[in-house]
Amino acid sequence: MRGCGAILLLGLGLLIAPAAARADAAPIATRPALAVAGQAQPFTEDDLLLLEVSAGGRLLAEALPAYAAPAGVYLPLGELARLLEIAVAVDPNRARAEGWVLSEERRFRLDLLAAEAEAAGRGWSLAPEDAVLAQGEIWVRPDRLADWLPLKLKADVRSLTLAIEALEPLPFQARLEREARRQRLEHGGRSAARAETFVPTPYVAFSPPAVDVTVSAAREAENMRTRYDLRLAGDLAWAGLQAFVTGDGNGGLTQARVLLERKDPERRMALVPGISRVSLGDTYTPSLPLGPRSAGGRGLSLTTEDFQEIGAFDQIDLRGDLERDWEVELYVDDVLRGSRKEEGAGEYAFEDVPLMVGLNVIRLVFYGPQGERREEVRRLHVAGDAVRQGEWLVRFGAVDEGASVIAFHDDPQGEGDHLLDVGDRPRRLAGPRGLRAVGHLAYGVAPGASLSAGLASFHDLVGRTHTQAGVGAGASVLGFAAQANLAADDGGGTAASLGVAGRIGRVALVARHAEFSGGFLDEGGGYMRVLEPSRRSSTLSVDTTLKLGRRPLPVGLRVSRDEFAGGDAHLLATGRASTSLGRFLLSGAVRYEREDKAARGDGRVSGLITASGLIDDHWRVRATAAWDQDAVATVSLDRRWGEANALRLGLSHRWGDHAATMLQASHVWRLRNLDLSLFGGWSGADGETRIGVQLATALVFDGERYRRAPPGAAAGGAMRVHAFLDADGDGRWRPGEAPAAGLGVRGGRRVAETDAEGRALITGLGDGARAAVQIDASAVEDPYVTTPPPRLVFVPRPGRVAEAAFPLQQTGEVVIEVALHQDGEPPRPLSAVRLQVVDAAGAVAAEGRTAFDGALVVGGLRPGDYRLRIDPEQAATLGLTLNAAPAIHIPREGGFVGEVAAAVRLGATSILADTAPEPPQPALGQDRAGSAPERRPHASRSLGARLLRWLGFSLAG
Known part of the structure; x- marks a missing residue:
């Protein structure tokens, strides 16, 4: 068979050799070859x-x-x-x-x-x-x-x-x-694994705000209830403005929040360099290792902390906006950590979330009342000490605790305890408390070591003022992070704590113990009583991943024990685990709580099991069973028809003293920029029925005019993409440059396409440190049109629309054929030669290595004039030199410009031998290895044709 193949290749080579081989490129049969x-x-x-x-x-x-x-x-x-x-x-x-x-x-x-x-x-x-x-x-x-x-x-x-x-x-x-190090320097020390373009979105004095509007009306028994939610977000006074109000049909304002915030993940804020976030309005104070915890009110807060990295002992609170009647679940590394339901405040809060040293994948899963479901994923790195050597960490907040910028008559109280509360303790009751001011300062004195100090003044639940001060030190020892803190208050109380965090094999643990005396009030312990001060508090968090057959089983255990000045003690232990089973994600939590008093002890066990996943390609099921003093079970079924229709069926039952069965049904029509929902329910406890309708939409100013958008546009950032054929190569649109229609733009909840003007608006991009929009340029059929990096990243802000240009450019392609010329011998192809295409400014526009036949295909070249050279380092090392520097011209219309012959001599001193190699600057669409972007291959340059030409060229002699 090999002989037949060889005969076939020989025949093909002989057929194409006269047409493919250059006239002067006869094969070499040298005299030395004959001699040896x-x-x-x-x-x-x-x-x-x-x-x-x-x-x-x-x-x-x-x-x-x-x-x-x-x-x-x-x-x-x-x-x-x-x-x-x-x-x-x-x-x-x-x-x-x-x-x-x-x-x-x-x-x-x-x-x-x-x-x-x-x-x-x-x-x-x-x-x-x-x-x-x-x-x-x-x-x-x-x-x-x-x-x-x-x-x-x-x-x-x-x-x-x-x-x-x-x-x-x-x-x-x-x-x-060396090239990898140079790329890291060019990208600020970060890996350039994915090509992306950063889109700056500077703050302005005023931008027309984005508006979310939700209006609902429901009939319950004989009563008609109406409600409206209004959310506005945009720029004002060179900061981001967020405002949320909700009211009822009687014109009463039931909830309101206003916040002016300026953030910069790179900490290069123009007003105060080094500050990563400044908030004015309804904001929150920071917490301290001993003493006060985070609390909200109207006031001011600022921080220099990194958005994506915290210390092992820092308290992490997750807060955000939550739409009416929505629920949110918190997963950390696929372990269910908490659950919240919107109850009129328009927001959610997970306080004191336990994290492990290393990378933590935080997933927030949102569930809407009509079957909506979306996810937000954040990645947070927990270091032994988040304060780097020579850097300062500042946190400060001062608020009128419990008071809002806009007063309202219906002040909702806290939710109280919940089985899946992250901190597993009661929340502070809402309501005015007076001034709360907290400041924290830390400095990195050495790698992995820092010193800190804190000062706070706040009121307890009965109105008494507490002024506290503390100092601390943190260090990394034998792979573990350790932190020690001392604190005292103005009443003679003192406190001391020691914490250790790290990993032992595959087990991550965080342990902390604190001692109190003199009535020192600590709000951050494992359990907080209203009036009685603590004597000591201990907490231990352990996380690992076990193996259930071949299936990973992430598990977590959190134990806390508190002793109080009166002699009572409180023990709380919570264990959680999650795993996947087929299409389902199963999560479970068991909690044991015990109160030990002087006369007796009282303990109870509660738990929860959830399961969610797809029954088939259309139906999604979500089931929950929880037991405490009473038992509750809920099941919901969701089905979607395309992007426009969604159906939800729900059943729940409660056992115990207040036994009841509830049935729910809803259907939502998701029109292009409007969600219309019909919903109804029946309660078996009183036999009442409920039926209603809800409308939700949004308005976004896209830079030219207001446009209707899907709901949620004001809750996060947005981006308007303008795709066009950049004729002059300056990256900016000019009149007369053709739009690029039909490009897919993916981001947020939906996929859009650029319209006839080459524009597309994407909303719902969140409010994190970074967000990304991905461009699908597969609709571009011209193989000589190249695109910029398809990933557009920016710092999203609620209501702010980032303007992103996506300039496509006409490019050219050339085939460079390198032949070795030696005296007395005919030229022959020279492979593995590193070539560089240099533009008029002397920058390397493209580079690559010749293949087995001496040819290099260079694509992605912008219109203009170029010259060819051998890589200076290779030329100096091997003594390679070009007889001349061939010129390459790419016309404005781009396309295939033909072949360029390059004559190389070997063994002579290179004219570039003393030239220091320049750092390569790849052209648009050209990587550092010189590979051209995927395109339709030219017939004369396909691998098969080149191989046959090479064979014919070799066999002709």
């Missing part, structure tokens, strides 16, 4: 292979010519040296290869006429089958190369691969490391 050929060569053209070459998991070449013969596989020494960037060059006129390996002291010489080799001061005699001169190249067996070079080579003829293992760091590996 005392016997027949060990291989013929029938033995040709093309090997895929890799080193250390990195692809170096897709097609390295090699020959398989009875004596073994033969590899081209010159091309292999250029691939590995080893300073060894082949001189076919003298049947010799010379140079050095890794250092100039380690000389290398291979002389076929003398049948000897020398490497690193050691000599070898050559057998006739060890190395062969053919086609202007020296072909060597891998086992002999391994004797001379610090390499292990494994050529697999069956899989057509060549695996290279470097026994010492090779030059190409060092170059890749």
Whole structure:
């Protein structure tokens, strides 16, 4: 069969050779080759292979010519040296290869006429089958190369691969490391794994606000109840404004919040450098390790902390807006940590969320009353000490606790205890408390070590004022983070705590113990009584992942014990676990709580099990069973028809003294920019029915006019994308430049497409440290139109629309054919030559390496004039030089511009030998390896045509 294949390839090569080969490119059969050929060569053209070459998991070449013969596989020494960037060059006129390996002291010489080799001061005699001169190249067996070079080579003829293992760091590996370091510097120390464009959204004096409007009316028994929710968000006075109000049909205001906030995750805020967030209005104070915890009210707060990294002992509170009648569940590393339901305040809060040292994936799952479901994913890194050496960490807040900027008559009280409260303790009751001011300052004195101080003044639940001050120190010891704190108040009370956090194998733990005396009030312990001060408090959190067969089982345990001044004690232990079973996610929580008093002890056990997932491709089920003093079970079924229709059916039952059964049903029509819902319910306790209708929509100012948008537009950031064909290459739209319609834009809850003007508006992008929009440019059919990075990132702000240009550019493509010219010999293709295409300003627009046939396809070149050069480092190392610097011209309309011939001479001193290599600057759509973006291949440049041309070129002689 191999003979038949060879005959077929031979015939095809002979057919295409006259058309494909250059007139002066006859194959080489050199006089030295004839001189050393005392016997027949060990291989013929029938033995040709093309090997895929890799080193250390990195692809170096897709097609390295090699020959398989009875004596073994033969590899081209010159091309292999250029691939590995080893300073060894082949001189076919003298049947010799010379140079050095890794250092100039380690000389290398291979002389076929003398049948000897020398490497690193050691000599070898050559057998006739060890190395062969053919086609202007020296072909060597891998086992002999391994004797001379610090390499292990494994050529697999069956899989057509060549695996290279470097026994010492090779030059190409060092170059890749330098380029990686340079890229990290260019990207501010971050990895550039994904190409993306950052879209700045500066604050302005005023931007027309985005508006969310929800209006509902429901009939219950004989009463008609109406309610409205109004949310506005935009820029005001160079800050972000958020306002939320809700009221009833009688015109009464039942809830209101107003917040002016300015944030900058990079901490380069123009007003106060180093501040990452400043809030004015309805905001929250920070907490301290001993003493006050976070509380809300009207006032001011600011911080310099990193949005994506906290210390192991820092309290993390998750808060956000929650739409009417929505629920939210909190998962940390797929373990259910808490659940909240909107009860009139328009927001949710998870306080004191326990996290592990390392990366924590926080997932918030939102459930709407009509079957809506969405997720928000945040990644938060917990370090031993979040304060880096030489940096300051500042947190400050001062509020009129419990009071809002806008007063309202119906002040909802706190929810009280909940089985899945993250902190597993009662919340503070709402209502005015007076001034609460808290400040915290920390400084990194050494790597992993910091000093801190705090000061606070606040009122307790009966109105008494407490003034407290504290100091602390944190350090990393043997892979564990440790923190010690001391505090005292103005009443003679004192407190001390010690905490340790870290990992033991696959187990992550956080332990903390605190001692109190003199009536010191600590709001951040495991359990808080209203009046009685604590004596001591201990907490332990343990998280790990077990194996349930092949299925991972994340589990978590949190135990806290508090002793009070009167002698009572309180123990609380909560265990949680989650796992997947087929299409379902199962989560469970068990809590044991015990009160030990002087006379007796009282303990109780409660628990919860949830399951959610898909029954089939249409129905989603969510079931919950919880038991405490009473037991409750709920089941809901959701089904969607496309993007426009959603149905929800719900059933719940409560056992115990207030037994009741509830049935619910709702249907929502999601129109383009409007959600219309019909809902109804029946209660078995009193036999009453409830039926109602709800309308929800939004308005967003897109820079030119207000446009209707899906609900939720004012709760998060938005982006308007403008895609166009950038004719002049300046990245900005000019009159007359054609729009790019039909491009998919993915972000938020829905996928949009650019319209006839090339514009698309995406809302609902959240309010985190970063958000991203992904552009799908598959609708662009022109292979010579290149796109910028498809991922657009920005810092989202509620109600603010980021303007993002997406300039497509017409590009050109050229084929560069490199041939080696030597005196007395016809030119021949030269592979593994690193070429650079340089623009008029001297910047590297594209670079790459010639293939087995000496050709390099360079695409993604913007219109303009370029010149070609050999990579200065390779030119200096191997003594390669171009006879001239060929010019390349890409016309304004782009497209394939033809072939460019480049003549290279070997063994002479390079004119670029003294030129320091410039850092490569890849062109748009061109990566650092020189690979062109995916496009429709030109017929004359396809791999098959090039291979046949190379075969014909080789066989013609």
